Every structure is written in structure tokens, then in C-alpha cells.
Amino acid sequence: MPNRITMTDVAHAAGVSLMTVSRVVNEKEDVSSETRQRVLDVIHKLGYRPSSIARGLATRRTGTLGLVVPDIDNPFFSGIVRGAENQAYAEGYSVFLCNTNEDPQRELAVLQSLEDHFIDGLMLCSSRLEPDTLREAVSHFPTVVLVSRQIDEACTGTLLIDDEMGGRLAAEHLLQAGHTKIGFISGPQVSHSGKWRLKGYCSALQDSGIGIKDGWITYCAPVVEEGRRATLKLLENYPELTAVICHNDLVAVGAIHACSELSRILPNQLALIGFDDIPMASVVTPALTTCRVPREELGTQAMGLLLRQIEDCQDRDIKNILIRPELIVRASAP
Amino acid sequence: MPNRITMTDVAHAAGVSLMTVSRVVNEKEDVSSETRQRVLDVIHKLGYRPSSIARGLATRRTGTLGLVVPDIDNPFFSGIVRGAENQAYAEGYSVFLCNTNEDPQRELAVLQSLEDHFIDGLMLCSSRLEPDTLREAVSHFPTVVLVSRQIDEACTGTLLIDDEMGGRLAAEHLLQAGHTKIGFISGPQVSHSGKWRLKGYCSALQDSGIGIKDGWITYCAPVVEEGRRATLKLLENYPELTAVICHNDLVAVGAIHACSELSRILPNQLALIGFDDIPMASVVTPALTTCRVPREELGTQAMGLLLRQIEDCQDRDIKNILIRPELIVRASAP
């Protein structure tokens, strides 16, 4: 690791002042094309590249972004991260990835660390913080985009999934297929998505004249094993159910396992709908009918929004993007 | 976003010099416990936190790391990233995540950008660069750990999966079940893992006295669809095969699809073994027998190695860690 070439080295070698080099590097107009070329040549020959941190210290813009997710190993988030990182890369930014492991304490800690690194913008996915805490934390950043979480103010961008529509789509699909006894396994009670998906389901059922029954609705952590357990319990208490909507595909896969244990044949004896359309959804048997959320595109869009707000400083109104889920019909609920 | 408190502010408020504050912040010994306490109080009251970039500029240590992966949305890598980020967080480092999308050009670009950010260390997974290019690129960093890729020198740490053993385990399992006609669908020809898994398979077959046939070995991109295609072609040319080992679980899932199209019943008419044991492996039908690679632990260990080398500067010998895969027997190859 040889010592890095600095701007001073270049200035020296080109026989100009520091400032001239700086101007060339930053593509300022007021340099004669002759000197510009000379400097450029030296830069090229010496392999000079500016130090991001020195520049960051001087300008308070670091060219770095923060990307916070609850669990990078969850395909839903890894898809988002892929899209987001892509977009950031395309515009020349580097991104700090922070995994909170669903722990609000840790979320707070990574936000603080991000702050200390003077990131230019923050993309925060599915924050698990209390509204007031979140508002406060977020206020320390120059630019913020929230994904799948809403607060009334203080933040410059929001990207939401139309979860209510998703819940409604799923329910209506089942209603049209003639189901009248439809259960709902929602995610953790704190989940923003869970709340709205449930709301969509409820209103679809009510609109159709078929009531809801409290017992048909249950909650679980959004992982396969918990989905299995929740399904076993739900079907034990309410064997009359002919269809179940699950908070996400992982829960739905758990439900498939449960049905196999109960020798309940899918989809005839139970129709199943998931959410997200993760890769697993199309490879299980039966393949899952699910509300697809375009994960990568969501990441791209959210990051795009963040970058737009960083660049156009005048235009800082809160911008909201709503992503619509799409029902993908497969064998589990034809 | 109010203006940040600086060290000078603290010095002022505490009636001491800049240096004293610096000493307190950095937990140097030579400060009277009295002044130390006073400074600490002011720091607390003002909510002062040091600027990572200013410190980075002064010390050339930034508290940041680079983590480069070919595809963050591939569960294999998202598991590694989860483990690695965890470990980095535990030791107070922030990590830049860079996704290369399997593109060597982009890999080179992100490495350069990481260099410009003066990261303290680099963890590079499954580099797609040519040996010489890789060696050169890596030489610009103070500390490097390579995952699943080996070069003779110039880098301080290596974490390898014992892929040869994995290939051997898979082959021996099939041999013991009585198979003698075993195909192998390897990953891309450049893949380090692919090469060694294949080698393990070859030597197991040779050791057992059963020869190998070139045609039984084929290559494909490590994704479901390509696995499907490769399987169709392989079985068309060599219908006599009774078992196939796949480069990873995604390819194996593709193989399942192919068999279903060919009405070839698994595992009776074809036994299948994958690699990695991603979550999908246990939910497909039939469930995949696979060589598990402990992805998250791999990430933890690799990052742990990197951090150890950053901290103990004296002890910079190349350290190698070898992770052993474990055969998980399921329905696809009982």
C-alpha cells in the first residue's frame, strides 16, 4: 500500500498551484484549456484520485449514504438493498449498510454512527422505533427517505407499499372463488404492513356482506416456523376455514407445512395466499398465490427519491411514492 | 439538523484546551480524574460526538470497512453479509456494502471508490477478477480478507470453504446408495467453488473405481432457470444418469423443475444433491439433500479475521480459515 498521491503532488508535478488542480478536478470553468490539459495529464500519469474524507471534511458532503434494514438475510430486504445499492452506485455514492436485527436499540445506535460519518442521506426501511423516537432520530440527517413506515412530518420522503390494496386484492380473489370463511394470519402487531393488509382484508369482507370474525385473525412473527405454528392453532380452533391469507410468503410456507401435517390437501381443503412473492413462493408445492411487491424496484425508487432530494436542494417537499402490489395467481389459490 | 457540537465547543465550555478534550475522548491516561470528569460532564450535557471523518483525516483510520459481494440478493451472500455486518457492528465498525452484480468492471470500480474512502479493511467475497488484476487491486488496501478465492500472496487473510471435501461428500453419498452414473452440473467455469467441488466429485469417483465421463459434466450460471436448462440438456444427452450433483441449491431447484417437465420422478428416477442449504432447499419437493455451508458463521468468521488483523498490526501473517461443509440428507437423495 504505497503512499497515496495528493493534490499537492499533482500541483508540484504540473508546476501549478493547489487551487488550479482543485479547479480542474472539480470541473470549474475558469481554467485555461491549456493548463487544464497539462494538469489532467499529470493526474492521469500519477494516478491521482481525490480523498473522499478530506473533501468531506472541507465540504461536509461525503458522497456516502446510510441504508438501514431490519434483516438483510430476509429476501424481501435483500431485494430492496440490491435495487438501492444499484441506484446509489449509478450516481456515484457509496452506501453504509446497517442491519438492525429488528432491535430498536441497535437501530438507534447505527443511526448515531451514521450521523458521525456525516452521510449525505439516509434510507431507513421498516423502522422499529416509536414514532417520537423515530422523529427525533431522523431529524439529525440532512435528507431522509422512509420505506414502509410513515410519520407526519420531519422527513423528506416516504415510500409506501399499498398494503391495504394488497389485503383487499387477496381477499377479493378468494371471495370471487366462492370462499366465505377466510382466515388471516398477520405479522407482528407492530408491523405497519401487517396493519394495513389486515385493514384491506377486513374492508373487502365487509363490503361483500360477509362479516369478519375476530377469531379468524391471528398474529405471528414473519418466519416459516411461526407461520406453521399459527396455522396449526388457527385450524384447530376454526376447522371450518376454507382459505387463509398470510402476512408474507414465509408464513404461507409455514402454513403449507402445517397443512401437510394435518393432511389437509391444498388448495382444495384450504386455499392459501401469501405476500411479497419471494423466490421461494414459486418453488414450493403447491406454488403460492401471492401479492407481489416488486422488491428491487422498490429499492431503486426509494434510493432514486433520496438522491433526487439530495441533489435538488430547493425542492425538498415531502415526496411520497406508493408502490402497488400485484396479485400473482398460482396453485395454492387458483 | 442543527450545527454539530465540535471539540472546540466542548473545550470552551469546560475551560480547558482542545487537547485535553481529545485526551478524554480517546481515553488517554494522562488527565487528572477531576478535569476528566468535568470534560465528560460537558460532553454529556452538550451531546458532543466526535466527527469520524475529521478523525479519519488526522489518523488515517476511519472506522469503516468494505464488504464486496457479487449479489446481495443471493441468499448465500446475504447470509454472509448478515454475519459479517454483525461482527463489524459488535466491534464498532461501519461497513460499506458493494454489490458487483457479477461484473468485474464494476468490482474494480467499487474497489477504487472504497480506496478513496480510506477504509481500514476489505472483505472481498468471490472476486470475479483475474488473478493479476485482483492481486494489484487488493494491494492498495491496508488489510484484506478474501472469501472463497485464493491468491498466492499479497493478501493478509483467506477464508475458504472446503469445496473439494463437499464435492467428495456428495459423490460418496451417492456411491454408497449404489449410484454409478452420476452427473455434475457445475457453476460458471470461473467459479473457484465450482472447480473444487468438481475436483472432489472426480476424485471420489476415481477412488471408487468408477470412471468419470466428460459428457456427464456440464456448466451453467448458478440460478434456477439455467439449472433447469442445463439439466434438460444433460438428461437428453445422457438419459442413463441416475443421479446429479448440482453446483448449488438454486441449480438443483432448476433440476427439479426439469425433471418434473420430463416426468422423471425424484428421487427414484434421479437423485439430486445441491450445495449451500439455503432456506429454499428445505421447502421444495422433494426437499433437497445438500452440502450445507454455514453462511452466516462464514461471514462472522471472515469479518472476525479481518478485524483481528486490523487490531493486531504486528501479527499480519496470512491467516487461513477453512470452513467444512456438512451433508444434509433429505428426500432428493436419501
Place this chain on the structure above:
DNA sequence: CTGTTAGCGCTTTCAG
């Protein structure tokens, strides 16, 4: 034990 003087590498004034 504490303070002073430089300087990390770059940009932002302001002069020429």
C-alpha cells in the same frame, strides 16, 4: 498533567 504548534488533504474566500 496540560497546552501549543503543526498538519492530515481538500475547498472556500479573496486578491491579483
Place this chain on the structure above:
DNA sequence: CTGAAAGCGCTAACAG
């Protein structure tokens, strides 16, 4: 069009 001076916030070396 180009350069000199000052400073971003912090730490490393010396002094005292």
C-alpha cells in the same frame, strides 16, 4: 485565469 491564506475537526508531537 491563477494563486495565497485560512480553515473544516481532529490528533501527533513537543513543550512546559
